[in-house]
Amino acid sequence: MIEVKNLVKKFNDFTAVDNISFKVKPGERFALLGPNGAGKSTTIKMLTTLLKPTSGELILNGHNVLKEQDKVRKSFGIVFQDPTVDNDMTAYENMELHAVLYHVPKRELKNRIKQLLDLVELWEKKDILVRNFSGGMRRRLEIARGLLHHPKILFLDEPTVGLDAQTRVLLWNYVNKLAKDKNMTILFTTHYLEEAENNADRIALVDHGKLISIGNLADLLLKTKSKNLEEAYLKMTGTEIRDEKVEPGAVWRERHRARLR
Amino acid sequence: MYQIYILWFRQIKKYFRSKSRIVGAVGQPLLFLLALGYGLGSVYKKAGEGNYLHFLVPGIMAQTVLFSAMFYGAMLIFDRQFGFLKETLVAPVSRLKIMIGGALGGATTATLQGTLVLVIAYIIGFRVAHIYMIFIAILIMFVLATAIAAFSSGLGSFVQDMQGFQAINQFLIFPLYFLSGALYPLTNVPSWLRIIAEFNPISYTVDAMRYALINQTKFGIEKDLIALSLTLIICVLYGVWQFRRIQT
Numbered sequence: 001m002i003e004v005k006n007l008v009k010k011f012n013d014f015t016a017v018d019n020i021s022f023k024v025k026p027g028e029r030f031a032l033l034g035p036n037g038a039g040k041s042t043t044i045k046m047l048t049t050l051l052k053p054t055s056g057e058l059i060l061n062g063h064n065v066l067k068e069q070d071k072v073r074k075s076f077g078i079v080f081q082d083p084t085v086d087n088d089m090t091a092y093e094n095m096e097l098h099a100v101l102y103h104v105p106k107r108e109l110k111n112r113i114k115q116l117l118d119l120v121e122l123w124e125k126k127d128i129l130v131r132n133f134s135g136g137m138r139r140r141l142e143i144a145r146g147l148l149h150h151p152k153i154l155f156l157d158e159p160t161v162g163l164d165a166q167t168r169v170l171l172w173n174y175v176n177k178l179a180k181d182k183n184m185t186i187l188f189t190t191h192y193l194e195e196a197e198n199n200a201d202r203i204a205l206v207d208h209g210k211l212i213s214i215g216n217l218a219d220l221l222l223k224t225k226s227k228n229l230e231e232a233y234l235k236m237t238g239t240e241i242r243d244e245k246v247e248p249g250a251v252w253r254e255r256h257r258a259r260l261r
Numbered sequence: 262m263y264q265i266y267i268l269w270f271r272q273i274k275k276y277f278r279s280k281s282r283i284v285g286a287v288g289q290p291l292l293f294l295l296a297l298g299y300g301l302g303s304v305y306k307k308a309g310e311g312n313y314l315h316f317l318v319p320g321i322m323a324q325t326v327l328f329s330a331m332f333y334g335a336m337l338i339f340d341r342q343f344g345f346l347k348e349t350l351v352a353p354v355s356r357l358k359i360m361i362g363g364a365l366g367g368a369t370t371a372t373l374q375g376t377l378v379l380v381i382a383y384i385i386g387f388r389v390a391h392i393y394m395i396f397i398a399i400l401i402m403f404v405l406a407t408a409i410a411a412f413s414s415g416l417g418s419f420v421q422d423m424q425g426f427q428a429i430n431q432f433l434i435f436p437l438y439f440l441s442g443a444l445y446p447l448t449n450v451p452s453w454l455r456i457i458a459e460f461n462p463i464s465y466t467v468d469a470m471r472y473a474l475i476n477q478t479k480f481g482i483e484k485d486l487i488a489l490s491l492t493l494i495i496c497v498l499y500g501v502w503q504f505r506r507i508q509t
Contacts, residue, residue: 049350101354
């Protein structure tokens with residue numbers, strides 16, 4: 001369903017994604033883990049047509065991401081890491097605009113919006129301008145919007161940042177249900193490792209733009225002789241972070257992080 | 262089509278929700294009309310040119326449309342900064358439609374603002390030569406607004422920060438405006454200035470507006486319309502070309 005082959009992205013001299021390859025099967029829930037600046041979001045941006053790779057091949061739902069952008073865009077939905085809702089519109093208007101852009105049939109539109117706003121408990125507040133929402137409410141709206149059309153592939157880039165435990169559980173239950181009932185392929189990133197433990201069929205670890213390890217939870221634990229994912233994660237990426245801080249390049253990268261994303 | 266409509270409607274809604282934009286839209290041209298109209302009116306009359314307010318109103322309308330339509334580029338930069346742009350860019354809608362929907366929305370609000378100036382001008386004593394020509398004036402404003410909104414979205418696509426956008430606005434649009442004959446006639450100016458004015462698309466818009474509203478023309482309406490159409494085509498092509506290249 002998702003095929004990444006020798007993906008490279010360079011920003012001037014800095015290599016954000018360094019020759020990554022992996023495949024995700026239909027209906028699979030795939031977690032992309034790694035420290036900040038590892039190249040997760042850059043990879044997602046390239047998969048979702050927002051950024052052109054320096055080299056490499058990307059196939060989504062059988063379509064070449066670089067050549068068949070419109071077909072690719074029809075195949076996926078995404079919840080971004082940063083907010084992307086329009087603050088000067090109401091929650092309902094944000095949902096409606098998204099539904100129209102994604103060709104949701106008109107007669108289904110209202111029902112689906114209600115169903116999803118109910119799910120994230122925002123239906124009562126549907127006519128309030130988003131600028132008056134709290135951070136958590138905006139996040140919930142963003143998630144509801146990402147689920148509005150039923151895509152074949154759903155990208156979730158740190159979807160649960162800033163959400164309370166209740167909403168996190170709600171979100172993952174819904175996402176797992178979608179994966180199961182609609183055979184939806186899920187690719188997500190997160191810094192809460194237990195989310196990957198509980199919800200991913202396979203896990204890929206990236207650091208410094210390179211793929212370090214890939215496999216299911218049992219594989220990763222066995223390989224690193226760890227008891228849980230956090231231990232395995234720290235064994236594979238931990239020391240390198242400490243090294244990174246003394247590298248001169250790390251300072252530069254920290255300063256330019258906003259731009260690199 | 263529905264996609265273009267919803268993106269167009271978004272701009273309209275945002276406009277009517279922003280009270281400061283509406284107040285500014287009324288306030289600034291009013292200031293120009295009063296300060297310049299009354300201030301320079303007597304000098305203009307003494308020079309034997311007639312009623313300055315009549316001369317000034319079409320120019321101020323064109324000015325309002327010009328700067329309001331340029332504001333669409335700023336909206337695009339805000340959309341990028343607040344992330345909303347990404348939401349539209351990953352949608353299964355061609356970039357052409359996204360750009361057209363938004364730019365038409367920006368053009369519509371700019372035309373509305375220009376029409377509002379006409380209403381204000383009427384209150385302070387301006388009269389058009391033929392009442393039905395108002396529709397022609399609105400049409401001319403809409404063509405200019407569409408061209409400038411397309412141009413500004415092209416600009417907003419590659420300038421990523423407000424400061425840069427403002428700088429270009431001031432170095433490009435202000436001179437075009439001042440050298441367009443919107444504020445004073447270009448009959449007795451030095452020849453270098455006249456030559457610049459003749460290559461300035463805004464001059465032709467202002468001239469066309471004068472033709473429609475006070476039945477005065479310097480270049481002739483045919484020439485005005487050709488210049489306006491060319492401007493529209495070039496600006497739209499530029500806007501589309503830049504917008505398609507956006508990466509975030």
